[in-house]
Amino acid sequence: xxxxxxxxxxxxxxxxxxxxxxxxxxxxxxxxxxxxxxxxxxxxxxxxxxxxxxxxxxxxxxxxxx
Numbered sequence: 147x148x149x150x151x152x153x154x155x156x157x158x159x160x161x162x163x164x165x166x167x168x169x170x171x172x173x174x175x176x177x178x179x180x181x182x183x184x185x186x187x188x189x190x191x192x193x194x195x196x197x198x199x200x201x202x203x204x205x206x207x208x209x210x211x212x
Contacts (some may be wrong), residue, residue, distance in 0.1 A: 153205060158198030162191070 165173040179194035199206045 153203035155202070156199040156206065157202040158195035158200075161198055162195050 147207075169176060174189065174191050177191055181187075182191040196206075
Protein backbone atom coordinates (compact mmCIF):
# COMPACT_ATOMS: atom_id res chain seq x y z
CA UNK A 147 0.00 0.00 0.00
CA UNK A 148 2.70 2.51 0.97
CA UNK A 149 4.73 1.62 -2.13
CA UNK A 150 1.77 2.42 -4.36
CA UNK A 151 1.24 5.78 -2.63
CA UNK A 152 4.93 6.65 -3.02
CA UNK A 153 4.83 5.84 -6.72
CA UNK A 154 1.70 7.87 -7.36
CA UNK A 155 2.83 10.91 -5.34
CA UNK A 156 6.48 11.30 -6.26
CA UNK A 157 8.49 13.54 -3.93
CA UNK A 158 10.63 15.05 -6.71
CA UNK A 159 7.62 16.03 -8.79
CA UNK A 160 5.93 17.51 -5.71
CA UNK A 161 9.01 19.62 -4.87
CA UNK A 162 9.30 20.76 -8.48
CA UNK A 163 5.62 21.76 -8.46
CA UNK A 164 6.04 23.69 -5.21
CA UNK A 165 9.08 25.54 -6.58
CA UNK A 166 7.20 26.37 -9.78
CA UNK A 167 4.26 27.67 -7.74
CA UNK A 168 6.43 29.83 -5.47
CA UNK A 169 8.49 31.27 -8.34
CA UNK A 170 5.54 31.67 -10.73
CA UNK A 171 6.96 29.08 -13.13
CA UNK A 172 10.43 30.62 -13.33
CA UNK A 173 12.23 28.34 -10.84
CA UNK A 174 14.36 26.48 -13.37
CA UNK A 175 15.31 29.75 -15.11
CA UNK A 176 16.36 31.34 -11.81
CA UNK A 177 18.33 28.24 -10.78
CA UNK A 178 20.09 28.11 -14.15
CA UNK A 179 20.97 31.82 -13.96
CA UNK A 180 22.53 31.34 -10.51
CA UNK A 181 24.35 28.17 -11.60
CA UNK A 182 25.89 29.92 -14.62
CA UNK A 183 26.97 32.87 -12.45
CA UNK A 184 28.67 30.41 -10.08
CA UNK A 185 30.43 28.65 -12.97
CA UNK A 186 28.32 25.50 -13.26
CA UNK A 187 26.97 24.17 -16.55
CA UNK A 188 23.76 22.81 -15.01
CA UNK A 189 21.53 23.75 -12.11
CA UNK A 190 20.99 20.10 -11.16
CA UNK A 191 17.21 20.47 -11.14
CA UNK A 192 16.50 17.33 -13.15
CA UNK A 193 19.02 15.24 -11.19
CA UNK A 194 17.45 16.36 -7.89
CA UNK A 195 13.93 15.56 -9.13
CA UNK A 196 14.96 12.06 -10.24
CA UNK A 197 16.84 11.41 -6.97
CA UNK A 198 13.83 12.46 -4.86
CA UNK A 199 11.45 10.41 -7.00
CA UNK A 200 13.65 7.34 -6.45
CA UNK A 201 13.42 7.86 -2.68
CA UNK A 202 9.65 7.43 -2.72
CA UNK A 203 9.33 4.99 -5.63
CA UNK A 204 12.01 2.31 -5.90
CA UNK A 205 10.77 1.25 -9.35
CA UNK A 206 11.37 4.76 -10.74
CA UNK A 207 14.11 4.65 -13.41
CA UNK A 208 15.16 8.08 -14.76
CA UNK A 209 11.74 9.29 -15.79
CA UNK A 210 10.25 5.85 -16.45
CA UNK A 211 8.20 4.18 -13.73
CA UNK A 212 8.15 0.36 -13.85
